[in-house]
Amino acid sequence: MLTLYHWEPNANSGKPMLALAEKGVEYESRYLDLLNFDQHQPEYLRINPDGTIPALVHGDRVLTESTPMMEYIDEQFDGPALRPKDAASRWRMRWWMRFFDAYLAPSLSMIGWSVFVGPAVRQRDQKELAAAIERIPLPSRRVAWRKAVFNEFTADELEESRRRVMFGIDVLEAHLTAHPWIAGESYSLGDINGFNLGYALPLSQPQHCNDALTPRIMEWLRRIYERPAARQTWAKGRTQLASRIGMLERR
């Protein structure tokens, strides 16, 4: 029995969704609405006491870290290999996944939370929101939600995030000029990771990520978008967040 608790096919939730689709593995999908704090409700905290999503439950095994979760999916299940065979390419795949997770993602999500998540939840009753934040188990996530909900990002923090996103786009464009895929010669978990983070870059950063300035990134995103597994995964989206992927359609 395999169950995936996830939000939209986007960022961390989308990583195991796309990896499972690529492997052709069936799973029970449990959608949690991140903006409704479903992930902090008692029934989910029984699965993952940290209250973070996604979580993959495979028999009596519970996995809650999305990037290592993808390696588990590749190693555990039959289907096309999603990691290169040689140690050097695997190292490159993992290094770039850390670059996405630790460098680009926090900056992109800070911008995303300030313009999307924060305003979306800020409409609600303030007392109710404060209580919902207090229920968040991990102190670091509590701080993050408080900042997003109450718009506590400083101008300097947001400016630094914008600078890092621009720098990250340049670095990624250079990498994809030297290699067709993140790990080198073959499609891998590195591409799945990067796509989940970057599929909407042409929409959110149109002045920095476009056909004229970053043709390699654009081509890479479209190649992944055209994979049946990506189509299948993004069709599971319920909000405008996931539908942004349509802009990768070739015209």
Added chain:
Amino acid sequence: MLELYHWEPNTYFLKPLIALEEKEVSFLSRWFDPTSFEQLEPGFPVDTESRLQLEREGPLLVHDGTRVSGSFFMLEYIAEAFPGTELYPGDAFRHYRARAWGQVLAAIGADVSILGCARHLRPLLEQQDRRRLQSQLGRIEPVERRAAWEALLDGRYDARALSAIAERLAFSLRRIEGTLTGSRWLAGPDYSVADIDAFALIAPLPALAPEVLNATATPRIVEFLARMRERPAVRRALAYTRSGRPQQAFVPGAEPSRWG
């Protein structure tokens, strides 16, 4: 040909030394002193990934021309590329657990590095001629890597900030303590890369933050550190020290979460 560019056997630099000694692989030790900025000198191997240095300053493994940076992924590379002692034992779920610990420990490493730099590196930098130091720091690219050095001098890490970091560490250490209460090793019943990762990053804490790592608060971690020190490979790795005080050797490490 296998070369390891490293400094004193502590934190990030200690990890590949232990793994290579566990594997009993012969390698060329290329010693450099990052506090003298020897990693910026011409001739030091560099590529996109090592220049970006997500861990700010760290070791570099060069294997038949392939440059491997990032200390946890270096452990995985050594585990996969060389025969010898199995450093990634068990099934897919144990491998997952080792990698998941790698993520938790990356955050711990960031905090340990700040405590260590504030205690040991900052006084060394403050003794230097400020203009000469600024000129050396000005050569560091990208800007985040330079900023990690400059942060030691701008007063950001005052007593309050360091105390908040120690508190954050206490939270993570409780998780390690909980796991070690039911198991000798972090990722399962067998020794793995996760144990090397943990030892390298938290071994300096009994001296740096005794209030969060001690025989009363974290007895299982204290036993784990002692168990690690008994391993011949760990002893050989620690013997690479030139100062005799490897656990005081700190340079800026990975960046703590920018979300606070």
